[in-house]
Amino acid sequence: MHGKGLRALSLVTVAALAVTFALVFFYAPNDADQGFIQKIFYLHVPVAIITLIAYVVAGGFAIKHLRTNDRQWDLRAYTTIHIGLIFNIVGLATGAIWAKASWGHWWVWDEPTLVSFLIVFLLFATYQPLRFSIEDPERQARYASVFAIMGAAFVPLNFIAVRAATGYVHPRVLASTGGGLPASMGLVFVVAIVAVGLLFTTIVAYEIASKNASWQLRALRRRLLGDDAVAPLGRSAAPTMGSTLESAR
Amino acid sequence: MSALLAAAPALPLHTAGPYVAAAYIFFLAILVIYVAIMATKLQRMKRDLNDLGEQLEARDARRAAADEPAGGADVAATPQSDADAVAARTVVKAGSLGPGPRDSVGELAQEARSPEREVDR
Numbered sequence: 001m002h003g004k005g006l007r008a009l010s011l012v013t014v015a016a017l018a019v020t021f022a023l024v025f026f027y028a029p030n031d032a033d034q035g036f037i038q039k040i041f042y043l044h045v046p047v048a049i050i051t052l053i054a055y056v057v058a059g060g061f062a063i064k065h066l067r068t069n070d071r072q073w074d075l076r077a078y079t080t081i082h083i084g085l086i087f088n089i090v091g092l093a094t095g096a097i098w099a100k101a102s103w104g105h106w107w108v109w110d111e112p113t114l115v116s117f118l119i120v121f122l123l124f125a126t127y128q129p130l131r132f133s134i135e136d137p138e139r140q141a142r143y144a145s146v147f148a149i150m151g152a153a154f155v156p157l158n159f160i161a162v163r164a165a166t167g168y169v170h171p172r173v174l175a176s177t178g179g180g181l182p183a184s185m186g187l188v189f190v191v192a193i194v195a196v197g198l199l200f201t202t203i204v205a206y207e208i209a210s211k212n213a214s215w216q217l218r219a220l221r222r223r224l225l226g227d228d229a230v231a232p233l234g235r236s237a238a239p240t241m242g243s244t245l246e247s248a249r
Numbered sequence: 250m251s252a253l254l255a256a257a258p259a260l261p262l263h264t265a266g267p268y269v270a271a272a273y274i275f276f277l278a279i280l281v282i283y284v285a286i287m288a289t290k291l292q293r294m295k296r297d298l299n300d301l302g303e304q305l306e307a308r309d310a311r312r313a314a315a316d317e318p319a320g321g322a323d324v325a326a327t328p329q330s331d332a333d334a335v336a337a338r339t340v341v342k343a344g345s346l347g348p349g350p351r352d353s354v355g356e357l358a359q360e361a362r363s364p365e366r367e368v369d370r
Contacts, residue, residue: 206287
């Protein structure tokens, strides 16, 4: 059965999130410049960082898929990008709320960090339509993997390009000069990154377990009741397990 | 809890509070929506499993009834087809998604994954 260790992972995630929120509101000091509004930082920045890491990890899964031709890697890449997009939306939304409170505008178009994050979102938002446009599951998985690898390569390049840009107003957290956090804030920030990372991992694990379980259910139905008992699949952006379920482990 | 309540009024909820609350509530709302979607999927899967179990029970009952006049004891003792063997065990745990000691859905899934089984789209 898929989803081994999900219960433990879920409990750890819930605990980590609870600890993070407690630390954010009852331990981390208010920022001297921004005050209480800076509390959004502990949500917005970890979510954004985990999103970008997720896209890179998805690229790794895609490479593995192309090397092994194991559909499980395609499923992992698909799920990671899928959940990454949702986290991306959370990052954009919380960033917009913070910008409104801090700068007085929901969005600032001449701010490279914001625009680059939006570009990354739009890039990966085309992943699902790309998959949906290809009917043959083998080709769909292969093309999607190539896309995921290209997207993953774009993320660090994009990050470096933004770093190189001048004239930004967006604060720098991870910087050798001009950034940095007091120890108490830094601790909460690290805990928040771990908690959000755990949350991401848990959700991805649930999604993969759920998809594998539905596929096994479908295979069982077909095996026990015959082909007529299983409705044919329509076109879908989600990966299929192909011609066998051998790879479902 | 009392410590939490004692600390809560210190939060400056009158100025930046709504924005901070909005950001965190948005995040939590997305989480709740996700959990709701997963719960719906799980319900559907459980329903499908129950349905599968009922259909198999009905099929087994039909087969048992059909086999009885032909000398039931001998027929029951003879090796059944692969699908029949799986079917006979599925009814035991068809309603549960949790791990079972034996004859669990997980075990059946293992069989469904066996190399000889082709599952086309």
